[in-house]
Amino acid sequence: MASHRNALVAAVRQELAEARGAARAVLAAAESARGEAQNRRRLIREAYSTCLHQLAEARDTARRDIQRRFQYETAKLAGNVRRVAALSAVGAAGAPWRLWAPSEPERGGRPGLLRIGALTLDDATGLPALVPFLDAAHLELTGPAPVVDGVITGVLLRALGSTRAGDVQLTVYDPEHLGGTLAPFAPLGVSFVGPGGLGPMLDELVEYICRVNETVLAGGDHAAAPRAEPWRVIVLLADAATAEELTNGQRAQLDRIARTGVACGVHLIVRGLRLTDHPTVVRIEAGEQSATCNVTGDLEIRLDPPPPADRVASFCRSTAERMRAGPPPARLADLSPATFWTESSAEGLLAPIGDATDGTLIDVPLGDDPPHALIGGPSGSGKTNLIYAWLAALATRYGPAELALYLLDFKEGVSFARYVPGPRDPSWLPQVRLAGINVNGDREFGLAMLRHLGEELRARAQAAKRHDASKLAELRAEDPAGSWPRIVAVIDEFQVLLGGRDAVADEAVTLLEDLARRGRSQGIHLILASQDVSGIEALWGRTGLVGQFTLRIALPKARRILAENNLAAAVIPRHHAVVNTEAGAPGANVVVRLPDAGDRLVWRTLQRRLWRMRPDGCEEPRLFDGDAVPRLPASCRPSGVLPDAGSPVGSSPGAVLGERIDVAARPARLRLGRMPGRNLAVLGTRTDEACDVLAAAALSLAAQGPAHFSVVCLDPDAGGAAARLVAELPSADWYDELPELAATDIPHYVLGYALDAGADQATLRRLLTDGPEQRTHVLGWWRSVSRLRDSLGGPAGRLDPIGAWVALDVQGADLTPLYPQPGGPAWYPRTRRALFFDRSVHRTPEVIIPYEVNSDHT
The missing domain is CATH 3.40.50.300 (P-loop containing nucleotide triphosphate hydrolases)
Known part of the structure; x- marks a missing residue:
């Protein structure tokens, strides 16, 4: 019994132990499952956190990239604006007042934009704010009168400072201050219109626009046509009473001017009146220190302060003096055409050597009539400078296939050395075939050049005979494959070549006479320069030779170049010349102002440009320097x-x-x-x-x-x-x-x-x-x-x-x-x-x- 009980107890214990083990296993499994869940939740939380962090970083990176991209685009746009502004508002038109100075425009150039302040655009501050004006727009300004008047003063000073003296005619209607608002501009001959003069002034402007349309433009555009008359700038400083008293007729005239004035060079600057809507009307709304403009859109403009009054007065006084003296003479660059080597010399040569007192370039012809030129003037009168200017104008119009130059200087100097390669400058003038310098002791070289031209004349005459041509234009038409440029031979101080009674002088004058007589038909032209032709013995009795030189250019105090009863050379000032195409007859004088053509840097820049344009096969010119000693080749x-002894x-x-x-x-x-x-x-x-x-x-x-x-x-x-x-x-x-x-x-x-x-x-x-x-x-x-x-x-x-x-x-x-x-x-x-x-x-x-x-x- 006891053993049975013990066995039962052992079995119960066994089952209890197994149950405990199973419970423990279940608990362990549950615990393990709970840990895995927690770990899974932790991993998810960490992954989510990581994703959020990466998303935040991505968002921040995107924001930074966008910001950088925005800044890059802004900087790029600002740079473009600055470059455009630098090209559109050059010199006085766009310089800040602390750097401002008047600037002469290029001859034939058109007005650009005018600065009124600076744009404010985030980091792109300081961008110039520009508005169109001459040949482009009318200006309508609204805002506080002192601010607006300062803007108007600045616009006028920039417009006047970036044009030539006298190119802008200013009229001011100022009924409130009777012209006192813009009084510093009075030395320029400003027309101030009183309170009752608005209507007549508007009527006169409309009549002027009609006349320009009929006689100058003939249906064209004033901005595209060559400038024949000055711009007319009308400043209307109206008050509230003026705006109310404006009649319907006056309003109609004002609207007509706003619509048609720009095309005719008439520009309005209006304060206190509303102009009709038109593409040429620029509206500026000014505040105390800033403004907006329909040209710059919503961008705010920080207005420039008004220019200093003393600077305005000083500029107007100096400009008035220049107006009284007339426009400055043309520069060497003004003699060049817009595009080089576009002219044909088949019918002749035509190039300016200077300008008239009104700034119009004066062209000098060489061709069938007149065929040759005689230049005269005492020492220091500017013969070499005139020749430089003439050669520059010819060389920029006619390429090497159209023009060949032979240059000879009998002075003790190197006037023509700049046209041939030198030790410091390898460039040369492509049209030059020969240049002689320091030849005052080598008259034989002048004779050799005349002999060479005589041979060229005979070759051309034979070619013309073969093609049944009577002049160069016909020869070039019949023989288009031939090389028949016009030849211009320049001999400075040619009296040295003809000085004395010897064989050299006799042969030289004979060759000159033949070239002068027959050269015109074959495209060979002579330009002879001298201080005085009256004492050249070799010319005595050869009136036919001098008579061939119907183009006469007389410098101040020149003798025997013009006709005896033509005294024009005695009264012209320095840096002027009398051009006469009728052998010096008194009624054919044209007075020309000569540019300064002696600046070596300007010439070198021009010559290098032409040299880089030279065609393939263009040979270097022959230079004869009388002071140089040649080396044995x-x-x-x-x-x-x-060679072998048996060689022939x-x-x-x-x-x-x-x-x-x-x-x-x-x-x-x-x-x-x-x-x-x-x-x-x-x-x-x-x-x-x-x-x-x-x-x-x-x-x-x-x-x-x-x-x-x-x-x-x-x-x-x-x-x-x-x-x-x-x-x-x-x-x-x-x-x-x-x-x-x-x-x-x-x-x-x-x-x-x-x-x-x-x-x-x-x-x-x-x-x-x-x-x-x-x-x-x-x-x-x-x-x-x-x-x-x-x-x-x-x-x-x-x-x-x-x-x-x-x-x-x-x-x-x-x-x-x-x-x-x-x-x-x-x-x-x-x-x-x-x-x-x-x-x-x-x-x-x-x-x-x-x-x-x-x-x-x-």
């Missing part, structure tokens, strides 16, 4: 590699002696063939130049093929130059005395320095007489003609072995023994100039410039 020096060699190699004074800058050559007398004598005491002539000859001969040189130097002063030459020649020997004549397979050249200083005379005569036939030639230097004669046997000796000579500082009369005509050539020695004569080629000697080769100072 590289092509005239031996390359250092001789020309029978007559040419020795280069110097540069010819001609348009093409060609070298002067002496042909050394196997003929008697093919030797060269260099004459004179200038050692450096004599050594350079011999060196140029030797080096150029060495560059043409195999040759041998024998150098004999009998003057210690020339030893350095001779030694340098021997070192540079490919095949040369140094001798202390003349070598004997010997047979040779290649040319043999004997270079003798100071052969009058003890050379073996018998050997020298054999070399000179028999050498050329055996391909041996002597190129020697003698210090005088008499010493050369002594070398050849004295007074009885024959000079035939010397077939060519170069004279340095030897007078022309001393060259008589070597010259085929009695008395010798007309030669007056000049530094770095030589007279070259080859009796087998020349009828008369030619002047050359010895190259700089191996002189001690090189």
Whole structure:
């Protein structure tokens, strides 16, 4: 029994333990489930919190981006507004009062906008508030009278300060203060209208608008038409009584002016009256310090303070003085057209050189009539300045295919050097083909230019004959593929070229007469400038030459340019000129004010613009500088590699002696063939130049093929130059005395320095007489003609072995023994100039410039 009871108790205990275990398990599971739920709820709360946080961040980021985008767009818009304002309100039209100063507009430019204050737009404060006025709008202002009057004063000052003196005519109707409101503007000749004058004033304005419509515009627009009359600005400072007393007729006239006035240059500035609704009416509503305007919409304008009264008075006084003096002369830029190189020169050339006293540009023609121009005026009267202005106007209208310029200045200066490439400025004027400077001592170059123009005239005449054309316009029409620009040759101080009674003057005046007579039909025009033509001997008896120059331009105090009974040049002031297209007849005078065309910076800017426009193939102009010494060209020096001995060699190699004074800058050559007398004598005491002539000859001969040189130097002063030459020649020997004549397979050249200083005379005569036939030639230097004669046997000796000579500082009369005509050539020695004569080629000697080769100072 007891065991049964124990077993029952154990079973109950077991069940109780299992129940407890199950309960614990259930409790544990419940606890676990409760923890998971709590954890889930926590996770959800955290996720929600994270989402809210991210949403907040996204919202804040979006707000910041929007704000940044708004700020960016605002700044961009503000920048655009500032740029537009800078372009639309230039100078006096838009500058703040602390920086304000009157500014002259560009010739032909149109008025822009006028500043009245600054816009207030969040961070874009300080943007200029601009309103249209001249050629664009009427202004109607409302608000406190002192504020409105300050705005009107500012608008008027800006409008007057950004236009030329006299371009704005001001009328003020001020019945309350009788003109005192705008009294500082009185020096400008303001018309003040009293209380009873409103009606007549409106009637007169309507009549004026009708007249402009009929006679000036003819159905066009005043803003687009060239300005023929000043703008008329009418300020109506009406009070309450005026507005009430305005009759129906006066209101109708005011409305007509508001509708039609802007197109005719009539503008209203109204305070106290209501203008009719029209697109040209700008309304400004002013408060104490701010305003709104129908141009700027809802944007608030912070008005500028009125301009200082002393500044207004000072400006009006100075403007009144300028009005009494007349408009300022044109500037160099005013002579240029809006678009470059659009004109054709087929029928002629037309370009302004200045303006009249009313500001109208004065055009000067060159063509069939008048064909040529003569400019005169004493030293300092402005001839060069006039030529600069004329060339600028021509070069901006006619491109290189339409115009070719040849410029020659016989003054001691570099007037035309600016038109060619220089060490500091590589640009050049594309129309210039040739320029000569510092040629007052080189009349031969002027003659060379006239010869070149004569050849061009003959070429054009032959082309015209082939195409059956009588003038340039017809030739260009018949031969459109040809290059036939009009040629303008400018010769400043041309009297130097014609000065004296010599062969140069005689040939020059003959060429000038032919060019002046026949050049008009072939498009070749001459512009000659001089201080006085009355004393030019070469022109005596050649009235036909001067008569071809029917275009006369006389500067102040010019003599003999105009007709004898035409005294206009004696009374014109400085910086003026008389232009006369009737050969100086008194009834054909036009007085021109000349611009300042000498500013190098202005010219350089213009020239670089034209230079960048030059077409492909536009070649640099030829510059002849009389003060420059040319260097021996590289092509005239031996390359250092001789051709094979068996290579064919020309029978007559040419020795280069110097540069010819001609348009093409060609070298002067002496042909050394196997003929008697093919030797060269260099004459004179200038050692450096004599050594350079011999060196140029030797080096150029060495560059043409195999040759041998024998150098004999009998003057210690020339030893350095001779030694340098021997070192540079490919095949040369140094001798202390003349070598004997010997047979040779290649040319043999004997270079003798100071052969009058003890050379073996018998050997020298054999070399000179028999050498050329055996391909041996002597190129020697003698210090005088008499010493050369002594070398050849004295007074009885024959000079035939010397077939060519170069004279340095030897007078022309001393060259008589070597010259085929009695008395010798007309030669007056000049530094770095030589007279070259080859009796087998020349009828008369030619002047050359010895190259700089191996002189001690090189």
